Amino acid sequence: MAIRNVDILSFISQFPIDKIAWVDSTTIVNPGPTYANEDMQRAKITTATKTNPVGRACFIRARYRIDGGDWQDMASTSYYAFTVTSTGTVLTNRVSQMSIGCDANTIYFRTANGHHGNASGTGPFTYTTFPHTFDIQYVLYEMT
Amino acid sequence: MPDLTKLQFYSGNNYLKRSSFWSQTSIAISNATTNVVTVQHDLGIIPQYIIATDYLNDGVWWACPFVNPLRGSFGATDGAPTIYSAADTVSLYIKSNSDYLGDITGVSRNVKYGIYLDSQ
Numbered sequence: 001m002a003i004r005n006v007d008i009l010s011f012i013s014q015f016p017i018d019k020i021a022w023v024d025s026t027t028i029v030n031p032g033p034t035y036a037n038e039d040m041q042r043a044k045i046t047t048a049t050k051t052n053p054v055g056r057a058c059f060i061r062a063r064y065r066i067d068g069g070d071w072q073d074m075a076s077t078s079y080y081a082f083t084v085t086s087t088g089t090v091l092t093n094r095v096s097q098m099s100i101g102c103d104a105n106t107i108y109f110r111t112a113n114g115h116h117g118n119a120s121g122t123g124p125f126t127y128t129t130f131p132h133t134f135d136i137q138y139v140l141y142e143m144t
Numbered sequence: 145m146p147d148l149t150k151l152q153f154y155s156g157n158n159y160l161k162r163s164s165f166w167s168q169t170s171i172a173i174s175n176a177t178t179n180v181v182t183v184q185h186d187l188g189i190i191p192q193y194i195i196a197t198d199y200l201n202d203g204v205w206w207a208c209p210f211v212n213p214l215r216g217s218f219g220a221t222d223g224a225p226t227i228y229s230a231a232d233t234v235s236l237y238i239k240s241n242s243d244y245l246g247d248i249t250g251v252s253r254n255v256k257y258g259i260y261l262d263s264q
Contacts, residue, residue, distance in 0.1 A: 014161075015161035015162060015163070015261060016161070016162040017159045017160060017161055017162060018159070018160050018162065041214070042213050042214055043211075043213055043214075044213075045211060045212075045213050057196075057203075057205050058205075059194050059196055059205075059207065059256070059258065060196070060205075060207035061194070061207070062207060062208070074207060074208045075208040075209060097209075097211050098208070098211060099206055099207075099208055099209065099210050099211040100206070100207050100208065101196070101199075101204045101205055101206030101207060102204065102205060103203050103204045103205065106204075108204055108206075110210070110211040111211065112211040112212075112213070141194070143196075143205075143256060143258075144166075
């Protein structure tokens with residue numbers, strides 16, 4: 001028998017399934033590191049917040065990309081290597097990493113950008129910083 | 145003719161089904177030690193799961209590792225410990241590792257977790 005009135009359709013699951021409470025996105029510009037000397041492997045942290053319209057803490061799934069590139073898992077971290085030109089020492093730092101969390105009222109974002117060019121000088125060291133734009137898409141799920 | 149725009153659910157998708165393993169635990173943070181909290185599920189599959197950690201003990205639940213200025217650093221500004229997780233066919237393992245700076249012996253963090261009946 002064909003269903004003629006979809007308004008009466010209901011869904012019954014044997015098990016509870018995730019209920020999506022909120023879907024949104026945000027864009028954050030992280031200007032990159034501005035540290036000197038021994039902090040060449042330190043990342044610039046930017047923080048941002050948005051109102052949590054759900055009114056309850058939630059589980060979150062998210063993904064992010066930088067500068068319009070490929071989408072990455074929310075827990076992924078990308079790295080690069082730079083050279084301290086005076087000694088030839090090769091060190092690493094982060095290009096990007098992010099965190100997302102929430103409580104009942106607010107959604108919190110943190111981004112890390114440690115991306116810069118080779119470090120010149122013998123101390124203080126100087127380098128060119130590379131800013132990155134983080135696009136973050138996220139979904140909030142009911143915790144219970 | 146039915147108005148199909150009213151359909152909000154399509155059963156052809158595989159929806160994640162929540163198991164009864166849906167709770168909160170606490171994990172210790174110890175200096176130079178990896179601590180493990182084991183949640184035994186015995187599902188026989190490597191399940192999908194989700195966790196959230198109150199990294200700063202302030203009621204904010206973070207979905208993924210907390211971004212620190214220095215990787216793994218606890219003592220740095222805005223620092224937090226590193227907590228991560230893995231699952232096999234028997235258990236979910238929630239771990240805190242010792243890759244940090246500073247003396248933080250004797251503290252713990254709350255972790256909410258949920259294990260699904262669907263395999264990874």
